[in-house]
Amino acid sequence: MRLKLQITGLVQGVGFRPFVFRVAEELGLNGYVLNDTSGVLIEVEGDRHKLDKFLLRIDREKPGLSKFYSLQHSYLEEACYKIFEIRESKDQGNKRAPILPDIAVCDECFNDITAPKNRRFIYPFTNCTNCGPRFTIINSLPYDRRNTSMKDFQMCPECEREFNLVSDRRFHAQPNACHACGPWISLHNSEGDLICEREDALEKAVNLIRRGNILAVKGLGGYHLVCDATDSKAVDKLRERKQREEKPMAVMFPDLNYIRREAIISGPEERAINSIEKPVVIVKKNKGSLLAGSVSPNNSTVGVFLPYTPLHHLMLRKLKKPVVATSANITDEPIVKDEKDAFARLSQIADYILTHNREIVRRCDDSVVRIAADRQTPVRRSRGFVPAPVIIPFKFNRPVLALGPDMNNTIALGLDNRIFLSQHIGDLDTPLAIEFYEETISDFLRLFDVKPEVVVADMHPGYYSTKYGERHYRDRLVKVQHHFAHILSCMIENEVPEDTEVIGFSFDGTGYGSDNTIWGSEVMTASYSGFKRAYHLMPYKLPGGDKAVKEPVRTAFSLLYEILGDEAGASDHLPLTEEEISFFTTMIKNNINSPVTTSMGRLFDGVASIIGLRHKVSYHAQAAIELEQLALMSEETGSYAFSLGDGIIDQRPIIEMILNDLKADVPKEIIARKFHNTIVKMIIFTAEILKNKTGISHVALSGGVFQNSILLENVFYKLKERGFTPVIHQLVPANDGGISLGQAVFSRFL
Ligand code: ZN
Numbered sequence: 001m002r003l004k005l006q007i008t009g010l011v012q013g014v015g016f017r018p019f020v021f022r023v024a025e026e027l028g029l030n031g032y033v034l035n036d037t038s039g040v041l042i043e044v045e046g047d048r049h050k051l052d053k054f055l056l057r058i059d060r061e062k063p064g065l066s067k068f069y070s071l072q073h074s075y076l077e078e079a080c081y082k083i084f085e086i087r088e089s090k091d092q093g094n095k096r097a098p099i100l101p102d103i104a105v106c107d108e109c110f111n112d113i114t115a116p117k118n119r120r121f122i123y124p125f126t127n128c129t130n131c132g133p134r135f136t137i138i139n140s141l142p143y144d145r146r147n148t149s150m151k152d153f154q155m156c157p158e159c160e161r162e163f164n165l166v167s168d169r170r171f172h173a174q175p176n177a178c179h180a181c182g183p184w185i186s187l188h189n190s191e192g193d194l195i196c197e198r199e200d201a202l203e204k205a206v207n208l209i210r211r212g213n214i215l216a217v218k219g220l221g222g223y224h225l226v227c228d229a230t231d232s233k234a235v236d237k238l239r240e241r242k243q244r245e246e247k248p249m250a251v252m253f254p255d256l257n258y259i260r261r262e263a264i265i266s267g268p269e270e271r272a273i274n275s276i277e278k279p280v281v282i283v284k285k286n287k288g289s290l291l292a293g294s295v296s297p298n299n300s301t302v303g304v305f306l307p308y309t310p311l312h313h314l315m316l317r318k319l320k321k322p323v324v325a326t327s328a329n330i331t332d333e334p335i336v337k338d339e340k341d342a343f344a345r346l347s348q349i350a351d352y353i354l355t356h357n358r359e360i361v362r363r364c365d366d367s368v369v370r371i372a373a374d375r376q377t378p379v380r381r382s383r384g385f386v387p388a389p390v391i392i393p394f395k396f397n398r399p400v401l402a403l404g405p406d407m408n409n410t411i412a413l414g415l416d417n418r419i420f421l422s423q424h425i426g427d428l429d430t431p432l433a434i435e436f437y438e439e440t441i442s443d444f445l446r447l448f449d450v451k452p453e454v455v456v457a458d459m460h461p462g463y464y465s466t467k468y469g470e471r472h473y474r475d476r477l478v479k480v481q482h483h484f485a486h487i488l489s490c491m492i493e494n495e496v497p498e499d500t501e502v503i504g505f506s507f508d509g510t511g512y513g514s515d516n517t518i519w520g521s522e523v524m525t526a527s528y529s530g531f532k533r534a535y536h537l538m539p540y541k542l543p544g545g546d547k548a549v550k551e552p553v554r555t556a557f558s559l560l561y562e563i564l565g566d567e568a569g570a571s572d573h574l575p576l577t578e579e580e581i582s583f584f585t586t587m588i589k590n591n592i593n594s595p596v597t598t599s600m601g602r603l604f605d606g607v608a609s610i611i612g613l614r615h616k617v618s619y620h621a622q623a624a625i626e627l628e629q630l631a632l633m634s635e636e637t638g639s640y641a642f643s644l645g646d647g648i649i650d651q652r653p654i655i656e657m658i659l660n661d662l663k664a665d666v667p668k669e670i671i672a673r674k675f676h677n678t679i680v681k682m683i684i685f686t687a688e689i690l691k692n693k694t695g696i697s698h699v700a701l702s703g704g705v706f707q708n709s710i711l712l713e714n715v716f717y718k719l720k721e722r723g724f725t726p727v728i729h730q731l732v733p734a735n736d737g738g739i740s741l742g743q744a745v746f747s748r749f750l
C-alpha cells in the first residue's frame, strides 16, 4: 500500500526531510518527501504494518525544532516507487508553510567554530539544519537557498557534499557555508573605508572595543552598537552620540557564568537566558556589578543576553568581557540593517563598522522578556519568536490584517487557525518608522501570499495606522477599542473558550475610548464579541496633552488640583515656578489643551512626581518603572483608601493620604509600596464585586501597566487564592506590542 502524508507546521529548515529519509530507509520503504508551500508532503509504500510504524515514528521522533500544526494521512493504491528520494520543492499552491524564526547557534556548530582543527574554526557564518538564520534571510517561499540572501554564494565542493549527504547535519541546510565559499566580515572606519577583512577584522574589532571605541556590528536582524560594558567612558559616549539619555541598554555576555557574577538570576530567568530564542532577559543587577552605571542608570535591573550568532560568540570569546549591544538606530528610529544605511546613519555614532556581505532581508530587533509570577512574559516579541504564529482554538473564515496601534507597533495576519504577528516595528512617529511599517505590511502579505478580506485598526482617529487603514482598505476596515483589544489578546493567547466571559483589567498609558476621551484604567466584563466598561478611574486632566507623558509633573499638578483646587500651587510638593503654576492652572480651569483622561499609567507617573521621584522622563514609562523599583525596597503591607461608586474609582483619597504621609515624613519607598498595594487591593475588590454580580470568574490582565511585576504577581496570586482563574500574557506583550493579536481576533466575532 501507499501512505500519503501532508504535514503543516514548523517542518521546513529544521532537518525534517533527512529525518523522514532516514526513517524510510530504516523501514525499507520507497517513495519521496518534498517541501511544498504549505509544509511537507510524503509518500511511502510497503507493508501496512511498516507504514503504520512509519507514521508513528514520524510523529514521535521528529526533530527538536519541528512542530506539527496538522497531519493528514490517507492510504492509496501502490505507485511502485523504486527508491526513496528527496524531491525538488514545489512552488505552487497557497504559501502557508510557516517560516521559521532565526535560531541561535546550536551546541554542535559552536563546537565547530571553537575547535582549531575543524574546517569551520572561527567561521562567523557557521550554521546547520538545527540553527542559523531563517526569517531574516528569506525572500520568498519555499525555503530554498535560491530564495534567500545566500543565493549569491556558490557552495564549495566540501559544503555541497554536506548539503547532499543525508546523514550529515548540514543536509539541505539552506544557508550552509564555510570560509572557502560563504560570506565574510569586514571592518571599516566611520567614513566607510575598508580597513581589513575576515580573521583580521575580527581580531582588530575586538582590540578596538577593548580600547574604548564604539562599533556598529552587523548581526542577524540588524546592526548593534557595541562597546565595552564595563567602560563608563565608552558607555557615556555611546549614550551621548545616540541621544539616548537614560533608557537602559542591553548587555551581551560571553557566557552564563559571567552573567551569574553580574546579576542575580533565578531558575526561570536562567532558563529564559539559555532558551533557543536567546532573548534579552531583564534581571536584577548584582550589588558589586562591574558594569558601568550608565548601562541602566537609576535602575536596579539590567537586560542581559547571550551571543546568538557565531560572530557574536567569536567576538565575546576573544574580548572576554560583556558588551553593550543595543539596536543601532538614532533615538526611536528603526534598527539599521543595510550597509548604505549604516555608513550614512551610524557614522556619527560609531567609530568603526564591522559588517558582512550576507544581506539582511528584513529587520528584526532582539526580543525582550522578563520573569513574573514564575512565568516568562514578553516585553518585546521579535527575533527568535517571529514569525512563529499564535495558534488559536478556532478558524478565520477570511484572511485578516490587523494594523496595530501607533506605539510599540506590530501588525498581524490571521489565517486559518493561526495569527502571525510581525516583528517589533516600534512607534510610528518618524518617517523611517512609517516606511518600515508599510514595508512590513506588504512584506507579510507577499510572504504569506494573502489578500486581506477584513482589516482591523484602532479607534484612534489620530493614529497613523488608522489613517493607513482608511486610505488603503476603506471598504473592509473595522475598528476596535484599544483596551478591548488588549483584553482580547490576553484571552486568545490563553485559549479562553468562546462561550466564556472574563473580567478584564486593561490598564495602560493611553488609548482612545468609545466616548472620544483618553482611557487607560478599564475594568470591564468582556467576551470575544464585546465588552462593557464597569469601572474606571475618576477622569482628570492632562495639562498640555502629550506633553504630560514626557513631564509627569504636569499630571502630578493636575492630581493635586483635583483635591486642592487653587491651593495646588501653594503646596510645595512640585518643583514648579510661579509661571508654570499659573499656566497649568489656567489650562486646567479653562480646558485649554487639557484632555480628560482616566489613564492608570499616568496615575503612576503622577504619584512618582508627587513624591519627588521623577518629574520629567527621558523614555517611555520611566517614572512608573522607577516607582516600582522604589516600592520593591519596602515590605510595607499597608495601603491607601479609594472610594468606589457608580462605575468610578475615585483616586482622590489616595492622593490625599500620600500628601499626609509626605507631611509625616514617611519614607518614600513605603509610600511607593503602599500605592502599589492600593492598586492591587482595588483590582481584587472590583473583581470580587463583578464576580458576585455576574458569576464570572475568569480574569484577564492586560495593558502596559501589567509589566509592573509587583502588580502582576500580587494580583495573579491573590486572585487565585480567591478562586478566580486569572490569565496573563506569556506569548505576546501586555503592552501595545500585543494589540495586533487582539485586533485580529476581534474581526472573527463581528
Ligand atoms: Zn548548528
Ligand code: ZN
Binding pocket: 155, 156, 157, 158, 159, 160, 177, 178, 179, 180, 181, 182
Ligand atoms: Zn564551503
Ligand code: FE
Binding pocket: 482, 486, 508, 509, 510, 511, 703, 704, 735, 736
Ligand atoms: Fe495600550
